[in-house]
Structures are given as structure tokens and as C-alpha cells.
Amino acid sequence: MRRDVTFPDLFTTKMAAAEETAFGRTHVEEKKKIPRRYWATTAEQKDGEGKNGALQKEDSTKKIREAWWKKKLEKKKKKKAKKSVLEKKDPFPGQAPIPVERVKKFVRGDVDKVTSGVQGKLKKILKRSQAVSTLAQEQAARHDLLLPEDAGFLEGDEDEDTCTIAQDDIADAVDITSGAKYFNLNLSQFGPYRLDYSRAGRHLLLGGRRGHVSCIEWQSKALISEINVMEAVNDVKWLHNEAMFAVAQKKWLYVYDSKGVELHCIRKFNDVLRMEFLPYHFLLATASSSGFLQYLDVSVGKEVTAIGTKMGRLGVMTQNPHNAVIHLGHPNGTVSLWSPNQKEALVKMLCHRGAVRSLTVDKTGMYMVTSGLDRKLKVYDLRAFKPLQSYFLPAGAACLSLSQRGLLCASMGDVVQVYRDVWGTSVKKPYMAHRVRGAVAGLAFCPFEDVLGVGHAEGFTSMIVPGAGEANFDGMALNPYASLRQRQEWEVKTLLEKVQPDLIGLDPSMLGTVDRATWQQKHQERVQALGFDPLAHEKFKPRRRKKGRSSSGAVEKRKRKVAHEDQRDVIRHTVAANLSKEQERKKRSKAKLKAGVERCALKRFQK
């Protein structure tokens, strides 16, 4: 029964309980109630109330059983204690526990999902491999403690917004080498500048709109090469290492080496506006003003696919680093997702009311941040393709970029703002802000560094953004300090394990799952591969016979002999089953009669 509980009521019930205990009566209801939790559903509770009596009985038998077990266990313990009086006890037995959050970081997929619906030997094998992988994940989580570096951070005085702290102050506050990471390059002649950091974060590539292209080892500020291509430059991109870069020029796509020597002019790729390099696939994806999305395999120098998107000018492009899917933003406010294996978009989502101005995807591939002409900044969950947050920016963001640790920077005109945790909570204030000298044209966080590069109309600015980069690099994956030999080795290794473009899809872990294709699916694929159906039913063709035996009647007779042959078995079975059923029914009725259930006229009045 439910009642509106008021204070006096509560009071009386408490009193009653106290009385009961005072009298020493024991009752199941008296036991201290387990505090209610939000997950305990009301339905369960009701059930519990309804079956109270039954519960009590069960409880009493349970109690007896438990007591018996306790006794037994105690006996055992005593025995053990006798044995190990002299032994010292380990105060921390077993392995140290790992925080759940840390383990979560390393978990791959759902464990139960792998073995569900699988039987026999395969299940055993899968379970064993699952156990191994769980162990590996646990060990990786333990190793996390040993990482040498911590992430950066920025804290102001009390009541001071971090966004008011100037770059100069930050540069003064940190050590000299770190402070030197804040600098400006005055390049007012050839701007506005696009930029790209190399994957290890050591090299910077700048491409001015009016043809100035330079590569810089930005930490030592050593200029590696500088050229003027004497043509409009739309975008620049490093290829798999610092030895080569691609430049999208006015008409064609060019590849230069780090010395600035032109290696290739690729005439198949024209009017390219934006480029993305997919490092594990060795693919350079380009988006052109004519609406073509093209993929160039840079390891063999061949075009993989050219997709006519039919979406007009493609000026907004980014890649999902988690699954190598290309995201394109369109003037009608949609964002489309592309893989080289499909001529149509994998996904099209309407994100903005106006045109999409910029978009970026975080490294886990879970979140996408877009900004549009409607001056909105939106965060999308890419697993569910649903919006998470929507912000209104008075000026609207022209460029967006996400850092390795999930900081978002957005540029409005000549102002660059950095936000923290845009998808978790609704953000009110920027984390950092900085005004550069000209309108911003390119933004990029430097990998493994707390540095944001800003390319603008008046040159380039390198900003310090504490907490932006991943603090601990993996030497086997990307090593900023790799020696020449290591780099060469790395190049060969990565080339050897180049992932084929056909493996690009929304879920990159698909290959590791159990193929649960149905028989029909498999059959269909087989038919497609072979070009004919190997299991197709052949139509019976009666042989031509002489001496009038091939008259139409005779042929018909012969045909009837084999007609419905495939169904005959089924029919035979059903007929046999029906027959046996009928017989059984008859037997039963006979037995009933024999049992002496005599028919009596008055029986119908009995109840």
C-alpha cells in the first residue's frame, strides 16, 4: 500500500519500530531496509510486497542453510589457522586493483557479444582468445601508471578567467624552451596561410594563398625549404613522412619533396580545394571545386577511385581518424560521409540551416564538431548520428580543429578561441582566447605538443595551449625523436602493413568479428561470384524418342513421373506424420472407451 508519507506519520512508524525492538520481538520486516536506489524499479517492489508471506518462509529456510554453511566454513578456517600460526599474512593479497575508469580506456568491444550465438569448437577458441585479450587489456591498464609525463594545464588566480590570460604571460610563466613555442611569423605578402603539421609534430608546412610554400622545423625554427609555386595554393598536406608533401594548386595537384623539388604533377587531380592524408592507407583524399572526391594511393602513385559527389563545390573536408572515412560539408547544410568503396555517401546528415563552414572529428571517432553559416557550432555523436550540444557563436566559426586531448579551437575572423570539453557539458566560456593579426585561414593543433598553429592573412602564429597534446607518445607508432635509421625502418614497416582501401568502412573493427552471414547471403554472394546459381533446379527435359513415343501425350506422362520430385519427400513426410497422428488419436479414443467411461444419458448434468 502506498501512502503519502508526512512527517508525523514517519515519526510514529519509527516509534513503533523502536518499541518492537525494545520488546525483543524478531520479525523480518524489522530488518534494516536496504536504501532505495534509482535503478530499483517500482514493479519489483510491488511484487515484493505482494509475496511477503512466501518471502518470509524462504528467508527462514535460507537462514538455516546459511547458518549451516557458516559453521562449516568456520571449522575449515580453524583448521587452516592451526596450520598457519607461524606464517605471516599478506596485508595486500593478490594483485593491486585497477581503477575501473582506467580499464575502460583499453576495453575493445563487448566481450559477451563475441561468443553469443557461436557453438562448439569455435566458441572455445573465441573464449580462450578473449581471455588472453582481457589479460592484455588489464596489463596495458597497469602499464598506464608508468607513463612518464602528465598532461599540461592552465590555472589562473581565483575568479580569474583563463581566457583572459595573454600568450605573453603564459610564455613568461613557463620555461624558456616552452616559452619559445609562442611565436609569430610575419608573412604579409603571400597570405592567407594554410598549414599542416607532420604526424610526429616536428615539421610544419605553410602554404600561402599567393604561392608561398615553406617547410619549417618549427621547434628549432630551421627553415628546410621555401619555394614560390607562382600560382594560387589552395591547400598543403604532408604525406606519410617529412620527405614529401602535396600542394593543391590552381589547376593541378603537385607533389614536392622536402627540398622543394617538384616530384609529380598529377593531372588527374584538378581544381583541388582541400586535401586529407589517410596515413594507414597511404591515401591522399582530395576534394575539388567540381564536386569530385578523389583518392590517390601515394605508395604506388595511382588513383584509387574518383567519386562524383554531385554536391557542388567541396570546400569543407575532414577525415575521421578512427575509421578513415572522409567527411564533407556542403553549402546546403548537410555533412556527408564517404569511403572509397562506395559511389554514394555512407551517411548524409543535415547539420545546419545554412552552409557548413567547417567541421572536425576527434581522434576517437566519436564526436564531430561542425560550424555553419547559421552561426551555430554543433557537436554530434557519430555513433548514433545525433546532436549532443548546440552553441550559438555571435560571429560564427570559420575554422575548427580538435586537439589530441579533445580541446576545440574555433576561429572567428581574427580571434582564435579554445574550448574545453565541448561534448560533455554545455560550455559557457572559452578556455583560452587570442587575437591574431589577420583573418584566420588555417588552424591545426600540433601533435604531442601543447601548441596550436594558426595560419592567417598576415602570416603564422604558434600559440601555447596547455593540455592540448598527448603527453606520452608511443615510440613504436610515432616517434618525434626517431633517428634516421628508425625513420627508415618505420617507413618500410608501415608500407608493408598498408591497409587496403577496401577495408575502409564505418566500423574498422568489423574484420575481427565473427561472420554471421546467413546461408542466403552467402549463397547470393556465391551466385554473384560465379555468374550462375550452382544449386539452381534444372528443369526436366524429356529425351526425344522415336517410333511415336515422343507424342505429346507420352512426353506429358514422362514429365509427370518426375514432376514435383523435390516436394515429394516433404509430402511423404507430412502424410506419414498425419497418418500417425490420426492413428494415435484413434488409439486414445479407444483406450478411453475401454477405461470404462460409460456413456450415460444423465452424465451431462453432472459437474
Added chain:
Amino acid sequence: SISIQVRINQSSSLSSSIIHVLFSVPRNYDPTLHPFEVPREYTRALNATKLERVFAKPFVGSLDGHRDGINCMAKHSKSLSILLSGSCDGELKLWDLPKRKCVRTIQAHDGFVRGICSRFCGTSFFTVGDDKTVKKWNMETPGYGEREEPLSTILGKAMFTGIDHHQKDATFATCGQTVDIWDEQRSSPVRSFSWGVDSFSCVRYNPVETELLASCASDRSIVLYDMREATPLKKVVMKLRSNTLCWNPMEAYFFTCSNEDYNLYTYDMRRLNAPVTVHMDHVSAVLDLDYSPTGREFVSASFDKTIRIFRKDGGHSREVYHTKRMQHVICVKWSADNKYILSGSDEMNIRLWKANASEKLGLLSPREKEAHNYNQKLKEKFQHHPQLRRIARHRHLPRDIYKQRRELKEMLGSRRRKEKNVIKHSKPGSVPVVAERQKHVVNVE
């Protein structure tokens, strides 16, 4: 005048992590730093599988010197490097395997050397031949001026076709018209077994239950004996004759026999009514087989000029070895270190093969070993993917064998089709469906 707290990650400033950088490769196992792990692993597995096929060069060398076809071989029971081989002209040779040289030649018998076995202690060995004799030889080469003579010679009543020595005692078993158990000290058999009038082609002691024996008879039967009993234990009659048999050294209740019907059959000694596994792939009579010391695989030699390696529970072979010059392979042995296979064939050569075709010989550095293990695991993980499976399964076969296999396949298919039709057109239940395993056994006594 303002006070701020800033920390910038120092990962890329040399000063702090110089020790890490110079002396070890820093690792961070965060999965987001290692994207595409499954596709990359798949690619690695694919590469490993391809490389395995590229490096599959199983032929190590040949031992040349016999003047007639090799009829039988034996491993030394204690030393890895010694091999004994007997040829069809009665010549017996001892080989030094690492040097691939013949160290000793004996004219042992008139006519074929039918069987060789080394004594368990490795100091002497026995041979039987067409000349109705059993000879015991010293394993050591006679000194200068001494004549090459057997330690003892026993003259039997009939021709012997095979010999095997007991694991621990000074007894051995021969087969011919009967299966005889001999004491080394005596010149007449301690016991002779026969079950009907037949001749035997092979006799083998069980390596674990040392008093047990199995033999193949020419009346298509396999007979099991217990040395302690007067009569044979059991007999299985098959459709065609078995040539040789071999016990599984680790699970010694299994034995495999090579049959004239191109197949090999693994039996469980305790349940003889049907073989446990039928191993098919040869396209001609199987003449010999030998188990690997691990008991997980065995190698078979066939009249079709190939040798094949089967998993103990695999219905089809995992490997096939052949060369242009190798003729009918009469005998085969798996070396005791599980690394090599030796095959003796009609054209007077003994060939040395790797048991694992793509294995790198010699010492491996720890990194090589690690890489090998890693690749092995990857191959295992992705073995069912169609592309990998296709590459891993592909073997080149000589044209004749390829054709014959196709022919055999067609024949089997048509037979199966016919059976199906017979079942379809007869009264339901009147024609039973017989499993492939049950087709080859005639009866068990």
C-alpha cells in the same frame, strides 16, 4: 603582477625524457594512439601468410650412394645424426646426417633388405632380408683390418618382411609368414602367431604398452597381439590391404595404417569397428608412414611419387612434397627432433626435407623468434578469412597428380550421387546411409 599556473607537456622537449629516448622506446598502449588495429593486424597476417609461401623451400638435400631402390630405413634410437638404410640389392648404409655422407656400407643380405631396426640401447641393430636370415650388427664401425661381419645370424624357415625391437627387453619381433617373437639369445622364435594362412608385411611394437604388437597382413587385415598371450588379440579386416602401420608415440592407443586404397586410416585400439579418421589425398597406394615425435602429425609416402604430411585428426593433408626426379617413395621417417623428414625412393636417393616447409634453419635471434611467434599467432587468428585461406592452402602439384586428383574427385562424386539416388528410389529406411569411415572395414574379429 598576475600569477598563473601553467604546465606544458614535456614529451617533446629533449631535456626531460632524454633517458627514455636514448635507452628505451617509450610505449603508450592507449588504443586511440593505435587506430585501425584490426585491419593492420589483418594486413600483417596476410603478409605473414604470403611470406610463408614464399619461403616454403622444404628440400634440404639428398643422400646419394645406394645402387638400387631404398627399401627400408631406420632411425638410431639414441643419436639424431645417424640413419640406417637398406636397399633392394641387399646393401645397407649408415649415414651421417649433418655431413650428409655415408659412413659405412655393408653387403648385408642376398636380395632385398626387408627391414632394419635399431636396438633400444643404440649399440647394435638388426636387419632381415630375402635370404631368410636375421642379422645382428654392431653399430660401431669395425676397426682397421677387421672384417665387416654380423654379430649373430639366425636362419629362419621362411622369408622375413619386417622387424621391430622391443622397447626395453632383449626381444624382437619379425614378420613373414607368421609373426615371431624372438629372444636375442636364442636361434628359434619364442612364440609365433598366425591367424589363418597369410603373410605379414609389417610388425610394430606399441611404444607405451610395450608388450603389445600390431601387424599388417596380406589378407587385408590388421592384427593386434599381446606378447604375453598365446593367441592374437584382435583382427580387423578392411576392404583393401594395409601396407604398414605406425603407433602414435604420444597417444599410443591410436595407430595409423597406410592402405592400398590411397587412404590412411587412424584407428583407436579400443574401438576397432571403424577408424577414427580417414586421411585422404594421395592418388596412389600409400606405402609407408611415420609419426612425428610429438604425435600431432605424421608423414606418409606413396606410390604416386609424393610424400604428404597430415595432422593426426585432419582428413586432408596440410603439406605435399614432390620433386621432378623423385620416383615412387617406398619408405619415410620423421626425425626424432621433429624438424626433418627423410624419404627413401625408388631412384636410389634418400631425401632430407624440412618438416615445416618455411621454417628458417639454424639459430634464431630472440627478435626473430618473437617475430615468428607473433606471425604464427596472427596467421592462426585470421586463418579463416577467405583470402588468407586461399593463399595458405595453395600448393603446386605435378600435372599427373593434379589430373588424377580431379579424376578421383569425379569418381567419388559420381559414387556418392549414385548412393543418393539409390536411397531416393528405394523404400525409405531399406538402404542405410553409411558414413565414409564405416565403408572401409569389412569385419572385426
